[in-house]
Amino acid sequence: MANRGMLIVLSGPSGVGKGTVRQAMLKDKPQDFKYSVSMTTRKMRPGEVDGVDYFFRTKAEFESEIANDGMLEFAKYVDNYYGTPLKYVNDTLAQGVDVFLEIEVNGAMQVREKCPDGVFIFLTPPDLMALRDRIVKRGTDDEATIAKRLNKAREEIKMMQNYDYAVVNDKVDLAVKRIEKIIESEHLRVPRVIDNYKKMIGAVKK
Template identity: 80%
Template sequence: MLIVLSGPSGVGKGTVRQAMMADSFKDFKYSVSMTTRTPRPGEKDGVDYYFRTKEQFQQHIADGEMLEWARYVNNFYGTPLGPVNKTLDEGQDVLLEIEVNGAMQVREKCPDGVFIFLTPPDLQELKQRIEKRGTDDAATILKRMEKARNEIKMMENYDYAVVNDKVDLAVKRIESIITSEHNRVPRVIDRYRKMIGVK
């Protein structure tokens, strides 16, 4: 099962994903993204990102090897299709933590995925989280907030909305969604058809 976690910038997608990875539930594999940006200190190829040149990345796009991709601040970011398909073929869930536009690309290619939109408790809380980062000036924060409003409008394209009021509670909500999705009849019916000899 493909699980897509996304939401507006500053909502805490990375923090929630890291908490999910540390949780004992962890019945999935995190999909490592690909980027053309240079590695930061301590980052390892194939662990934090697949680091590629712009030429290599563009060749992957041309060859249809990217599940989704985007260009951001003169660098490419995206999800390579090969590792995702390999993990799914091995019978393991795959978790993607991606931006809203990337999620819409995945939605087109994998409509049977589970799409989860992480939301802030309210816009004021989102603004405070962005301000706490201390990386943006006032004008940039205003732009981020406007973008967040537009991204929240896209929630209607998702299957679930999960409020990230407290990280541990958000993780529990997401884990309950994953458990429920595994028990949906369309996902299990083939197993039972085989059991009773029906094609």
């Protein structure tokens, strides 16, 4: 049953802790998915390894990948490119292995357009959940802080609407467990498994 693998996309607002959750997921236990390493033009930092933390490329190399439709998604932040090489994702999915991406929200929306059957998980800051409590106990925050927080929350909820799941990052190990449950249960969805059953029947038709 060499079905196509499942594409799992973890994203969320900047500062929510996507990288920490991703690292914890990769360490947690032998995973059934492959992590897709991003490509960047930013300088390698001490301790980083090419091909592990990122594929480190020159601006010219990155732009050539873009020109050749070699990127599943990409964006430019502070004069540097970041993105996901398409070939690794496609090859791995074709082998029937799930691929896990941890990317920025703009990139996630590019992927959503190209792979609508992916699983899109939005990591939410715990203070979005705690907003209600904070408002109830007013007085602790001044008007300007509350207004700023509310605007940020509105933006985050707007982003969330484009995802399949919302996972609160209150504690990293809890967030990891929730994401693992989502992955396992997505594998039981009828649209993902029914072809297996049909093939079994088809293969034995006379």
